Amino acid sequence: MTHKPYTKDLKSLVIADVGEVGGKNASLGEMIQKLEPKGVNLPGGFVVTATAYRYFVDNAKFGDQTLKAFIKSTLKSLNIHDLKNLSIRGELVRNAILHSKVPEDLEKEIIVGYKKMEKQYFKNVDVAVRSSATAEDLPGASFAGQQETYLNISGAENVLKSVHKCFASLFTDRAIVYRQDRGFDHLEVALSVGIQKMVRSDKGASGVIFTVDTESGFKDLIIVNAAWGLGEMVVQGEVIPDEYLVFKPFLNQKKLVPIIDKKIGSKDRKMIYADKNSSGKSTKIISTSQKEKESYVLNEKEILTLARWSQMIEDHYTQVHHKWTPMDLEWAKDGVSGKLYIIQARPETVQAKKDYSKMKEFIRLENGKILCKGLSVGTSIASGKAHIIMDVKDIQTFKKGEVLVTDMTDPDWEPIMKIASAIVTDKGGRTSHAAIVSRELGIPCIVGSETATKSIKNNQTITVDTTGSEGFVFDGSLDFKVVEHDIKKIPKISTKILMNIATPDTAFEKSFLPNEGVGLAREEFIIASNIGIHPMALIDYKNLKSQTSNPEIKKILSQIDKKTAGYKDKKEFYVDKLASGIAKIGAAFYPKDVIVRFSDFKTNEYRQLIGGELYEPQEENPMIGWRGASRYYHPSFAQAFILEVKAIKKVRKEMGLSNVQVMIPVCRTVEEGKKVIALIEKNGLERKSGLKIYVMCEIPSNIILADKFLDIFDGMSIGSNDLTQMTLGIDRDGNERIRSIANENNEAIKILISQVIKKCTARGKYVGICGQAPSDYPEFAKFLVDEGIYSMSLNPDSVIKTIMYLAKHKGRN
Secondary structure, three states, rough: OOOOOOOEHHHHHHHHHHHHHHHHHHHHHHHHHOOOOOOOOOOOOOEOOOHHHHHHHHEEOOEEEHHHHHHHHHHHOOOOOOOHHHHHHHHHHHHHHHHOOHHHHHHHHHHHHHHHHHHHHOOOOOEEEEEEOOOOEEEEEOOOOOOOEEEEEOOOOHHHHHHHHHHHHHHHHHHHHHHHHOOOOEEEEEEEEEEEOOOOOOEEEEEEEOOOOOOOOOEEEEEEEEEOOOOHHHHHOOOOOEEEEEEHHHOOOOOOOOOEEEHHHHHHHHEEOOOOHOOOEEEEEEEHHHHHHOOOOOOOOHHHHHHHHHHHHHHHHHHOOOOOOOOEEEEOOOOOOOOOOOOEEEEEOHHHHHHOOOEEEEEEEEOEEEEEEEEEOOOOOOOEEEEEOOOOHHHOOOOOEEEEEEEOOHHHHHHOOOOOEEEEEEEOOOOOHHHHHHHHHOOOOOEOOOOOHHHHOOEEEEEEOOOOOOOEEEEOOOOEEEEEEEHHHOOOOOOEEEEOOOOHHHHHHOOOOOOOEEEEEHHHHHHHHOOOOOOOHHHHHHHHOOOOOOOOHHHHHHHHHHHHOOOOOOHHHHHHHHHHHHHHHHHHOOOOOOEEOOOOOOOOHHOOOHHHOOOOOHHHHHHOOOOOOHHHOOOOOOHHHHHHHHHHHHHHOOOOOEEEEOOOOOOHHHHHHHHHHHHHHHHHOOOHHHHOOOEEEOHHHHHOHHHHHHHHOOEEOOOOOHHHHHHHHHOOOHHHHOOOOOOEEEEEEEHHHHHHHHHHHHHHHEEEEEOOOHHHOHHHHHHHHOOOOOOOEEEEHHHHHHHHHHHOOOOOO
């Protein structure tokens, strides 16, 4: 009687073989067969089958019983919540496996498989020996990282040892807990082992890719993370990698470059091959050079190649599973050949299961002292006592409901991660182990905080807030509420409801709210958070460099150099960062219109930016001073405005987001409007490409001369905040004694708004409102509908309640 083969060539496998070779290996074989012919590079190799593992466990002897019987009796009645007992039993099983002899015929077949690889590549070919459990990488369960991987293994004897250790790793503490939690029988799950040619990423780079936004579930995004050296550093969260965001819909349009964001990670260390003869270790970790820290790992062509392959893989698996299947991939770049490879692919398991018709909104009701901050994972809030643990051997002291604060996590930490109320780490990015597990568990997590383990005290009560792109840890237990929305139950109304979007990183999440686009995207939020430097200081950089004898200027230059690392042309930094922020909002709401308002900083706000005091005058009342249109054509600022125009041009023409339109704020006269429009067109933004140029209606002159303004603009968006202060002579940032005299419900304001709505409607021009009033006052929203306004742009937190209110209103709706 012949047995099933103990080994199989990777290229002979398809996804249906998951029961025999595990999800990881079946997926590799599927891609080699179906996608390699289409241009996706994948390293080859062979697998040790689940049949081989069962043959070993069923026949190997440990003492006076079979290995299988020993495992069964050792894990019987195990309480996984008793971490000490779990640790003892897990170690007993692993030791039993490692001290049981692998059958000779199985060893011979593995050696034959490796010898074939030597013939294909070279003698003592370096391989990765990867575990692949038969229940892992299924759309309903993610066993990723539960078992071990051994890198840079060469020689048949070392491959045999690594396979043996992979068998034992099926019973790591974390794997035992994960299986038992999800109802998998320990002896029903088997292990296959993949022996795959190593890509020389030790001399190149590697990372991970998600074909979905891992925080919001936005489907049209591909996230590529990249770091120098072997990929374990990214997977384990040891480094903060580069991050590149690619907009899927334009991937195959050759004239476009849909890379909507690029962020340099610190990448302070990398994993490379070790000298096996001297240390016995297969890998080692070294520091990266300053140039590596400050350089992007991938160029534009490489980012797009990986993104296109990722999209092909997602499309393939969506077809295989008959439903949308976002993917979690690993890639590597061979530093010798320069070739890129996909080395792993598994279904993403969190966003794929999410019900997007339901939205839980966490709203913090109090402010507090900020202890530290980092990258947000999830969109929720939790409070608890901080428990700082720096070594996995100390996890037995952790109690349910505490906040885990640590340097970083790996799969060995999972028994306590699942009982934590939140997690905060010093290291890691949004694709690190802590981030991935936190998403799966549905708990808030902050990664890459750098200082959490120092700025938070053990047993200190803290609140972890990840509702924004930046996560914050606050001192104490702050009050918050949770509101659940059912999008399916939101009624339709005739008035167009748009949104005001401040920070680009929240745009993907907010896009799931009922909306018709964005009525106001503020450039100043992007400039303040993503750039932080006065544009004239970047334009004037070379001149400033000649003044380093001045200590103040020297300090400014040092701050600029730190923020713009990797950019020789400092103006390019400004354009790139501004374009990226705009592009995120444009992509999140594509193809709906996104109206971007050119910068509306006042002089006192511009002075807060690095170098700002060198270029901004002191004004007694900046609210009615040098702001908006009057800046754009002025010789002291025109060059800076041109950078804003270039950023919009890049978004619309290079990235393809032609849904991005522009708006000019504080345009006091028609002549000012003409000057600004001329500058826009002179610098490559033309209406013939579908561009709309709107004007903010926020000064009485805009309404009194509405027809003349509408002769040159495509419509108006009412800024009710500034219109109120300009009409009533009340500085909304000024004296407390007069601030409460009036608001947007004032009769004079309503008369002016009614007039401009009628003027725009009569001319067939766009008229909307993006001011605060309809978000704050439901009765004001009712007034606008009755007056026939085309659209209202609301703060995201008031969208649903305003729609519900207006649905009950019987006016022109």
